[in-house]
Amino acid sequence: MGVQRRRKPRPTTVLGAVGCLVAGLSTTQAVAAPAVAADGLTLAVNVSAARHPISPDIYGMNGGDPALVAELGTPVARWGGNSSSRYNFKNHTYNTGSDWYFENIVAGPDNTLEAFVQRNRDHGTRQVVTVPLIGWVAKDSPSSHPFACGFPATRFPEQDSFDQWDPNCGNGRHADANLTGAVPSDTSIPADASFAGEMVSHLVDQFGPASRGGVPIYELDNEPVLWNSTHRDVHPDPVSYDELGGKGTATAAAIKAADPRAKVLGPSGWGYCEWVASGVDGCAPGADAAAHGGLNLSQWYLKNMKDFSDAHGGKRFLDYFDQHYYPQISGGKDPDANALRLRSTRSLWDPNYQDESWIGAGGVNAPPLQFIRQMKAWVAQYYPGTKVAVTEYNWGALDDINGALAQADVLGIFGREGLDLATIWGEPKPTDPGAYAFRMYRNYDGARSRFGDVSVSAVSSDQGKLAVYAAQRSSDRALTVMVVNKTGEDLTSRLALTGLHGGGKAQRFTYGPADLTSIVRGTDLRVVRGGVSATYPANSVTLLVLPQRRH
Numbered sequence: 001m002g003v004q005r006r007r008k009p010r011p012t013t014v015l016g017a018v019g020c021l022v023a024g025l026s027t028t029q030a031v032a033a034p035a036v037a038a039d040g041l042t043l044a045v046n047v048s049a050a051r052h053p054i055s056p057d058i059y060g061m062n063g064g065d066p067a068l069v070a071e072l073g074t075p076v077a078r079w080g081g082n083s084s085s086r087y088n089f090k091n092h093t094y095n096t097g098s099d100w101y102f103e104n105i106v107a108g109p110d111n112t113l114e115a116f117v118q119r120n121r122d123h124g125t126r127q128v129v130t131v132p133l134i135g136w137v138a139k140d141s142p143s144s145h146p147f148a149c150g151f152p153a154t155r156f157p158e159q160d161s162f163d164q165w166d167p168n169c170g171n172g173r174h175a176d177a178n179l180t181g182a183v184p185s186d187t188s189i190p191a192d193a194s195f196a197g198e199m200v201s202h203l204v205d206q207f208g209p210a211s212r213g214g215v216p217i218y219e220l221d222n223e224p225v226l227w228n229s230t231h232r233d234v235h236p237d238p239v240s241y242d243e244l245g246g247k248g249t250a251t252a253a254a255i256k257a258a259d260p261r262a263k264v265l266g267p268s269g270w271g272y273c274e275w276v277a278s279g280v281d282g283c284a285p286g287a288d289a290a291a292h293g294g295l296n297l298s299q300w301y302l303k304n305m306k307d308f309s310d311a312h313g314g315k316r317f318l319d320y321f322d323q324h325y326y327p328q329i330s331g332g333k334d335p336d337a338n339a340l341r342l343r344s345t346r347s348l349w350d351p352n353y354q355d356e357s358w359i360g361a362g363g364v365n366a367p368p369l370q371f372i373r374q375m376k377a378w379v380a381q382y383y384p385g386t387k388v389a390v391t392e393y394n395w396g397a398l399d400d401i402n403g404a405l406a407q408a409d410v411l412g413i414f415g416r417e418g419l420d421l422a423t424i425w426g427e428p429k430p431t432d433p434g435a436y437a438f439r440m441y442r443n444y445d446g447a448r449s450r451f452g453d454v455s456v457s458a459v460s461s462d463q464g465k466l467a468v469y470a471a472q473r474s475s476d477r478a479l480t481v482m483v484v485n486k487t488g489e490d491l492t493s494r495l496a497l498t499g500l501h502g503g504g505k506a507q508r509f510t511y512g513p514a515d516l517t518s519i520v521r522g523t524d525l526r527v528v529r530g531g532v533s534a535t536y537p538a539n540s541v542t543l544l545v546l547p548q549r550r551h
């Protein structure tokens with residue numbers, strides 16, 4: 001069965017210059033229609049319960065418009081994607097893989113790894129830098145056409161498609177089948193774990209070690225179980241448990257030797273199949289899993305890293321367990337697609353939600369994913385103390401209010417569930433509704449005020465209609481409550497508040513269809529008898545900010 005993946009192919013990501021885009025403010029809240037009774041729908045927040053820190057790194061991006069990145073104070077950025085698998089820091093050359101005719105491209109001055117690190121350092125943004133694990137990096141190549149490429153017409157004259165700007169470079173397919181027999185040395189040179197160590201040492205020489213402001217996190221390549229597709233010119237064979245485990249531990253050791261305080265992140269699998277199975281097994285545990293104690297790939301990967309640590313005096317070699325997550329939704333914005341997009345965020349946490357795609361009852365028949373909770377459970381069992389990351393995700397439709405609702409919901413889930421790091425792939429443009437979902441958490445008032453950094457208990461009687469997330473700000477102890485109305489009706493509900501000290505009024509900020517160009521400052525709401533009653537406009541995100549007394 002074909003795997004549907006929503007991906008945006010592009011070269012290694014780069015962030016750029018500073019800018020500021022301030023969200024618009026108004027003195028009144030726009031309401032599209034009279035309020036509809038919420039049929040007993042209730043919200044409740046307890047400031048004293050379920051308290052835990054929210055990592056600022058969940059608001060990260062893989063790239064993004066420089067002005068938006070600067071405005072949001074984006075905390076972490078990732079240098080990754082398919083092009084990073086064969087990036088050669090010595091000649092600033094990478095291979096595009098199957099994203100674009102397997103061509104070697106020399107990065108321009110603004111697109112080198114060093115430029116990426118420097119820009120992010122200048123903006124106070126932490127960097128995640130991917131190091132090659134695949135065994136090959138791009139060789140010295142011309143900086144203009146004709147490029148070196150993995151499936152040249154001189155070697156493979158019959159192919160389904162050739163680059164219109166470089167007709168010697170083909171897509172590596174003929175009659176809709178992958179070609180075999182590519183020669184890796186056409187584009188690449190061998191690179192083992194020592195190359196990764198040299199790469200880290202180079203960055204330490206340039207920017208200092210992680211302990212003194214250097215690159216803080218290194219990623220062990222990108223989506224390795226797809227190498228036999230994305231980089232099949234140099235790695236045509238499917239990845240096995242042993243290859244991934246052996247290369248992972250060796251490269252992690254090389255990174256730690258070059259910069260002992262740097263963190264290591266992996267394996268950065270592409271999605272559900274890689275979450276549970278090696279390339280040899282396909283999309284469900286098989287003979288490869290049976291030869292490794294019956295553990296699925298994620299479980300065994302964590303155990304293998306823990307075993308390697310135990311064999312080296314308990315030294316930690318994996319700091320973040322990372323997987324990519326793309327909900328299996330088309331890019332459509334029709335009513336059915338929109339409704340599914342909003343429901344599917346439940347796959348991150350809900351034990352009662354079975355995914356409605358091919359990985360659910362109609363396909364592989366996975367149990368409820370509970371993606372973040374399951375990752376944390378595997379960590380607790382197989383390598384305790386490892387943090388959890390999602391360095392690629394995208395719910396789509398970021399140019400539409402529906403995508404903004406999903407994105408706001410996802411960021412709330414990330415914080416509530418205790419995810420440690422997340423970087424969206426395919427970032428919204430500054431004017432996209434999806435950008436306003438980030439602003440609701442990072443710059444809701446145009447003065448860079450933010451959602452709280454300590455998650456507290458927030459419960460909705462129907463999270464599918466009114467999703468609620470709450471957090472307290474350490475800086476001023478203000479309580480911030482994010483409410484996402486996923487329905488097409490205005491909903492009125494009372495928010496019960498427990499453990500609130502002071503806060504006679506709640507400030508109100510709303511983003512919704514009434515004005516897609518700004519976050520609207522509404523009239524303040526009174527706190528009466530330990531609660532706040534409010535109307536939440538259809539298809540909107542509302543933030544309530546309640547000051548608290550210090551005591």
